Amino acid sequence: MGILPKDKTKLFLKFIICFILNAAVNSLPEIIKVGGLFESGDEILETAFKYAVERVNTDSRLLPNSRLTPQLERVERHDSFQAARKVCDLLSEGMAAMFGPQSSEGSAAVQSTCDVLEVPHIESRWDYRTKRDNHSINLFPHPTALGKAYLDFVKAKEWKKFAIVYEESDALIRLQELLKDPFIRQRQVVVRQFLPHQEYRKLLKE
Numbered sequence: 001m002g003i004l005p006k007d008k009t010k011l012f013l014k015f016i017i018c019f020i021l022n023a024a025v026n027s028l029p030e031i032i033k034v035g036g037l038f039e040s041g042d043e044i045l046e047t048a049f050k051y052a053v054e055r056v057n058t059d060s061r062l063l064p065n066s067r068l069t070p071q072l073e074r075v076e077r078h079d080s081f082q083a084a085r086k087v088c089d090l091l092s093e094g095m096a097a098m099f100g101p102q103s104s105e106g107s108a109a110v111q112s113t114c115d116v117l118e119v120p121h122i123e124s125r126w127d128y129r130t131k132r133d134n135h136s137i138n139l140f141p142h143p144t145a146l147g148k149a150y151l152d153f154v155k156a157k158e159w160k161k162f163a164i165v166y167e168e169s170d171a172l173i174r175l176q177e178l179l180k181d182p183f184i185r186q187r188q189v190v191v192r193q194f195l196p197h198q199e200y201r202k203l204l205k206e
Helices: 006-023 043-058 080-092 104-117 143-157 169-179 200-204
Strands: 031-038 067-074 097-099 121-123 136-138 161-166 188-193
Touching: 031 043, 031 080, 043 067, 067 080, 080 097, 080 104, 104 121, 104 136, 143 169, 161 169, 169 188
Parallel strands: 031 067, 031 097, 097 121, 121 136, 161 188
Antiparallel strands: none
């Protein structure tokens, strides 16, 4: 197995730990099934998911009497109907928790089903609008946490001037904590939106 980005591996290890803590109050079966729905382009996430399960299974301190068994399914991106059908199929096979998919349409369908059946649903995608049920967890950092992390990074680097280039307007939400801080107002900051079909080189020359 190839080397995985550390952030992806840690993300899925957190998912597994969250699941274990949720199930710790109950007697665990010998085999615990966890389902994952992945779309095209999610190959790194899928590999990290498998690796996290493997890490848990090889650490006898976490689940000494049980073993996690991942069951993965592929779904088309943005296809809520297919995602709903797949999650129903997986849950009928006794999944103890579900992960994914990444698109907002597919994820909403899965979350709705998991909420009704009170099955943990874990995500790792940028989504600040969705109101979550008690059984839903999003491992993607909150915009406030991201903004503070960006601010700490700029302070650590002691940058006097820098540029921020973004594509979608939602990206500015992740930068609020950075841009509103008095420390940043003392710096020379250029903020530019990259428009579709625009050349990066031309934008960076401005």
